Amino acid sequence: MKKSLFAAYAAVTVALMIWGFYQAIYVAPEEQTMHEVQRIFYYHVPSAMVAFLFFAISLVGSIGFLASRRNHPNRAQMFDAWALSGAEVGVVFCTVVLITGPLWGRRAWGIWWTWDARLTTTLILWLIYVSYLLLRRFAAGPQVQTLAAVLGIFGALDVPIVYMSNRWWRTQHPAPVFGGGPDSGIKDPVMLAAFGWNVLAWLAWGILILSIRYYVERRHQLYAEVEAQEALLAGD
Amino acid sequence: MDRAAVLNHEFTVAAYTITWCIQLGYLALLGMKWRAENRDARRRGAR
DSSP states (O other): OHHHHHHHHHHHHHHHHHHHHHIIIIISOOBTTTBGGGGGHHHHHHHHHHHHHHHHHHHHHHHHHHHHTTTOHHHHHHHHHHHHHHHHHHHHHHHHHHHHHHHHHHHHTSOSOOOOHHHHHHHHHHHHHHHHHHHHHHOOSTTHHHHHHHHHHHHHHHHHHHHHHHHHSOOSSOOOSSSSSTTOSOOOHHHHHHHHHHHHHHHHHHHHHHHHHHHHHHHHHHHHHHHHHHHHHHHO | OOHHHHHHHHHHHHHHHHHHHHHHHHHHHHHHHHHHHHHHHHHHHHO
């Protein structure tokens, strides 16, 4: 039952991705000033939205781990798996944002990169979560999960700063597409629909890979626990 | 097609291709991790 549900969800996700691609490339009209390169927006912005969402999941997992690690160790492990999965998949989406953005910028601004507030805070966010993953990968000892949880919470503090950066400061980065004042928003309904489909498609894809990552991590935790118990018994 | 239009097209194709390479590459990595976990589980079961 679980397997067939997962397969059905994966099939719907793939269909959404194909539909989103079709909408972005063939249906949405060409933007008047940026022309074809504006279509990068249909992958860039949804990827940023999904990255923020998954960093928020990592934040909830990190707080949950710290809150429950003494009294509910099993629940704490579950929270830790969510924290790690959210951070890792969030980094994947944030990497997409940091590559597609400069590709668009090179054509729109004539430069690959500029140290404006939006770009710099996004790079810092990415670096914090990469350091989180490096800590998880290379550090050993009983405190690794706790240290990672603290780092994960600090990393998530950067998310609202990234979001607000082009509202608080004057930036080279375009003004907010949504919620940025009376002039913000996508005016063309076909463009808006293409954008909406791509948000939905990338969200579905993100949830798919997040759930796989969570499942793999839970299995890893289970086997590590069994191995630790075997080592203890062998020691007796 | 003028040069600007060609460049716009190439940059758009690059952005879409790189996005898919990153996402599918990560999915492949997850698949390998999953297989490694299953292999470890089988080995422990055989022990």
